[in-house]
Amino acid sequence: NIKAHQAQRGVKLLAGIKNIIAVASGKGGVGKSTTAVNLALALARDGARVGILDADIYGPSQPRMLGISGKPTSKDGKSIEPMENYGVKAMSIGFLIEEETAMVWRGPMVTQALEQLLNDTRWGELDYLVIDLPPGTGDTQLTLAQKIPVTGAVIVTTPQDIALLDARKGLKMFEKVGIPILGIVENMSFYICPKCGNEDDIFSHGGGERMAEQYDVDFLAAIPLDRRIRNEADGGKPTVVAEPDSRLAELYMELARHV
């Protein structure tokens, strides 16, 4: 079904990669990268062979979140060996280029660089390649969505109106280019006070679910705003590997089983 769909869109399948999951958001800072890395780690923990491509040129987070430093090597001078940690293969523009340089790139350069990263990395056999897309719905994202043989997209949003508005645009962009929406993740969905246990909807609540209903797509997960998620992801050991038995890790495991 998916293969037929991709053939119809005229995109080439990548040899050895069974599924490509794009993780997207309408806005920056909603937790797209955090969700992408925990999703990748959760899929790997369930026994899948997983890679993650950090396509967020303007703010690559995966090297830090996966605790990977150093530069990838090339055995033949053409292809690049992916980096690896926690059993997940990774490639990021952040491994290769200074951030300041990347910031001034125009759309076509970004697209070209990303296509190269995707195609020139020796991923080997993968069940899933998770792509952490740049935020927004500009030309770059549109071109990428058209050129990369994406199996489906996960849209990450926070619950407040302004983020949902942008997430809707993201959803429409994928629909426009014929990429199936796997569903919506509401991140920073609620906050449980560690002292008193009181639950507070800091950014409002339920918007992601309503949006999923409205567009007839799956609601995949509601992830709380939790200090541990930030500390662990930003500290280079995301929740799924830092606290594998926690309720938080379980939420990401459930997400992985939904996609």
Ligand code: ADP
């Ligand atoms: P994006 O990729 O959308 O720009 P990031 O994943 O980089 O967003 O997240 C932005 C910041 O918010 C990071 O410091 C991250 O650790 C933090 N963060 C993400 N999700 C959560 C969460 N559920 N709870 C607490 N902090 C979070």
